[in-house]
Amino acid sequence: MSETPAPKGRCPECGGRLAEPVTGDVHCYVACGDCGEKFDLKDGRITLG
Numbered sequence: 001m002s003e004t005p006a007p008k009g010r011c012p013e014c015g016g017r018l019a020e021p022v023t024g025d026v027h028c029y030v031a032c033g034d035c036g037e038k039f040d041l042k043d044g045r046i047t048l049g
Helices: none
Strands: 028-031 038-040
Touching: none
Parallel strands: none
Antiparallel strands: 028 038
């Protein structure tokens, strides 16, 4: 069974607001402003917009 993407701009873990994407040395990611969890931009659960 596939995981459902979070609503646009929302953390799939806690539902908090995602920050702007950050480009790191290795890859790009986005972090949740509430729980601090980081997600790779290739994570299928992430929907920015």
